[in-house]
Amino acid sequence: MEQGEMYGRRGCQLVKELASAEPGQLTRFNDDLFNQVIKECNVHYSQFYELTRKMQEEGLDVQSTRNADHFGMLIHHLSLLRNKRCLMAYMYKRADILRSLSWKVGRVLPPEIEGKLSDIEKHYFKNHASTLQFYMREMDCLDLTVDMVPPKDPYIKVRVLEDIGVTAIGDKDTNLARHSIHFLKCTDAEPYIRQGMMEELLG
Amino acid sequence: MTTASEDESAPSRIDEEDESLKLESDVELLKRAWQNEKGAPEILEYQSALVRRTSQQIHLMEDLIEELTKRGDDPLIVSIYQMDLDRTQFLLRSYLRIRLQKIEAAMLHVAKTDLWNRLSRQEHNFAQRCIEDMGSHMDESVLSKLPSGYQSNLKQSNASDEDDMVPEPNLNTFVFCKRQNSIGAIPLDDSGDEIVDLVAGTHVCFSYIFGLLLHVCALFSKPEDGGHC
Numbered sequence: 001m002e003q004g005e006m007y008g009r010r011g012c013q014l015v016k017e018l019a020s021a022e023p024g025q026l027t028r029f030n031d032d033l034f035n036q037v038i039k040e041c042n043v044h045y046s047q048f049y050e051l052t053r054k055m056q057e058e059g060l061d062v063q064s065t066r067n068a069d070h071f072g073m074l075i076h077h078l079s080l081l082r083n084k085r086c087l088m089a090y091m092y093k094r095a096d097i098l099r100s101l102s103w104k105v106g107r108v109l110p111p112e113i114e115g116k117l118s119d120i121e122k123h124y125f126k127n128h129a130s131t132l133q134f135y136m137r138e139m140d141c142l143d144l145t146v147d148m149v150p151p152k153d154p155y156i157k158v159r160v161l162e163d164i165g166v167t168a169i170g171d172k173d174t175n176l177a178r179h180s181i182h183f184l185k186c187t188d189a190e191p192y193i194r195q196g197m198m199e200e201l202l203g
Numbered sequence: 204m205t206t207a208s209e210d211e212s213a214p215s216r217i218d219e220e221d222e223s224l225k226l227e228s229d230v231e232l233l234k235r236a237w238q239n240e241k242g243a244p245e246i247l248e249y250q251s252a253l254v255r256r257t258s259q260q261i262h263l264m265e266d267l268i269e270e271l272t273k274r275g276d277d278p279l280i281v282s283i284y285q286m287d288l289d290r291t292q293f294l295l296r297s298y299l300r301i302r303l304q305k306i307e308a309a310m311l312h313v314a315k316t317d318l319w320n321r322l323s324r325q326e327h328n329f330a331q332r333c334i335e336d337m338g339s340h341m342d343e344s345v346l347s348k349l350p351s352g353y354q355s356n357l358k359q360s361n362a363s364d365e366d367d368m369v370p371e372p373n374l375n376t377f378v379f380c381k382r383q384n385s386i387g388a389i390p391l392d393d394s395g396d397e398i399v400d401l402v403a404g405t406h407v408c409f410s411y412i413f414g415l416l417l418h419v420c421a422l423f424s425k426p427e428d429g430g431h432c
Contacts, residue, residue, distance in 0.1 A: 041348075042348075080350070080353060080360075084353055084360075085359070087345045088341065118344070120343050121340075123340075124340040131336060132303075132329075134332065135326075139299070142258075144296050144299055144300050147297070151290060187289075
């Protein structure tokens with residue numbers, strides 16, 4: 001750390017970035033800043049260790065002595081803890097958003113979101129999606145990602161926005177060509193609507 | 204409380220009128236369980252018998268609707284049955300979903316406390332996997348890169364006496380409740396100046412943890428009353 005640099009400033013910047021994003025939205029994973037905070041933690045630790053060694057060389061009891069070096073160690077320890085909490089909060093909050101995304105988009109991330117994640121986060125998303133799938137299979141294949149709002153009509157009119165092709169809907173095959181209009185069960189149409197491949201026709 | 208259907212075995216013949224009556228009372232129970240789960244900040248007891256009965260009834264209704272459609276019955280009647288089925292399915296899915304989301308939000312806390320006993324077997328597996336996923340995620344991204352002594356997921360450092368990094372649900376959030384039985388007058392503070400009279404059918408709003416306290420007092424003071432929000 002440079003002379004005069006305030007401890008914890010970078011950790012604070014990381015958390016501010018989280019807080020200033022739109023609720024539920026992810027910003028690009030800030031690799032640079034993240035690694036700088038990690039580096040700061042390790043510098044704190046080595047300086048903490050140096051002070052321990054110094055006190056031991058001076059024949060002082062590290063646990064009970066209260067001198068300038070002791071308080072120096074305390075500051076390094078507390079700064080490290082603060083940085084740790086900032087890092088964990090950053091990762092945890094982003095993981096929170098990823099989990100709520102997996103309820104909305106299923107197992108496949110939209111590319112514009114995938115581009116904002118670190119590799120480790122992409123891995124976490126896959127893991128969580130498969131944990132959810134595992135639970136649903138154990139519950140007799142009950143799909144919990146559909147039916148997110150209370151049902152009004154059992155069937156809705158939809159227009160297909162992208163060329164999906166012939167797909168099995170219920171127990172028959174339907175040609176979901178672009179611009180075609182269909183009368184489908186809500187639960188069949190829901191996943192397509194959420195991915196933006198279909199839109200509901202009202203009125 | 205509405206009496207629940209006691210018949211746990213699947214009927215061999217579909218008696219339509221009987222079935223729709225049973226469905227109604229279980230749906231009311233499911234709706235109440237869903238409302239409670241939605242409102243409470245912590246996870247509640249898993250209604251395993253209710254979920255099992257509802258799933259069975261949903262399958263029966265699906266078969267019934269298929270049969271009626273094949274028979275060419277009045278489409279209006281069929282769509283009414285379908286709407287009833289959709290409502291029940293929504294309640295069941297939403298109930299299970301809310302519980303899973305509560306587990307996700309406080310997975311470590313649930314695993315460490317009595318709350319663990321309120322989960323179903325499948326929810327135990329889910330919670331376990333969530334904890335492992337999160338644990339390895341934190342390890343790979345942060346903890347393995349920190350100095351030794353600071354690598355715990357649960358404690359800030361080895362110097363911490365207890366698990367000080369485990370988030371807990373806020374039990375002070377306010378909930379709206381409807382009394383089912385009367386408890387009588389409850390004092391709100393030590394001086395006895397402010398009291399609240401809890402009569403059956405009234406709606407009240409207080410913090411969740413105060414509600415839990417009232418529930419416990421009610422159980423001890425008048426055992427025959429019981430009742431809950």
